Amino acid sequence: MSPTEIGRKAEIAASAYLEMRGFTILERNFRRPRCEIDIIAQKDEIVHFVEVKYRRSDDQGSGFDAITSTKLRQMARGAHIWVDESKWRGEYVLSAIEVSGPTYTIMGFIENAF
Numbered sequence: 139m140s141p142t143e144i145g146r147k148a149e150i151a152a153s154a155y156l157e158m159r160g161f162t163i164l165e166r167n168f169r170r171p172r173c174e175i176d177i178i179a180q181k182d183e184i185v186h187f188v189e190v191k192y193r194r195s196d197d198q199g200s201g202f203d204a205i206t207s208t209k210l211r212q213m214a215r216g217a218h219i220w221v222d223e224s225k226w227r228g229e230y231v232l233s234a235i236e237v238s239g240p241t242y243t244i245m246g247f248i249e250n251a252f
Contacts, residue, residue: 148192149176151242152235161186165220173216177235185230186249187217192237193245202236202248210252 153163161179168175177188231250238245
């Protein structure tokens with residue numbers, strides 16, 4: 139399976155996890171120059187810009203540890219662009235989900251992670 143297919147499956151698992159917890163998925167794979175947001179979801183009056191990190195196994199370390207300062211800047215840039223384009227005037231946060239293994243198990247979800 140290609141890295142793109144693996145990433146897509148991890149994002150599907152993460153989206154299902156969020157929906158089971160009462161989130162509404164607003165958009166997936168939001169892309170603009172120099173930024174990408176894996177999932178944009180809303181719960182209550184807060185929009186979450188979610189980074190999905192997949193690891194084949196625990197041997198690769200935590201997916202959360204793989205979120206670099208560069209990625210955080212890209213996420214923040216993407217969030218600001220989406221907020222401007224959508225005219226959203228409410229609260230928003232950057233969050234992250236770690237997905238692992240061949241069954242795409244959710245290992246953790248950190249709301250307002252950064």
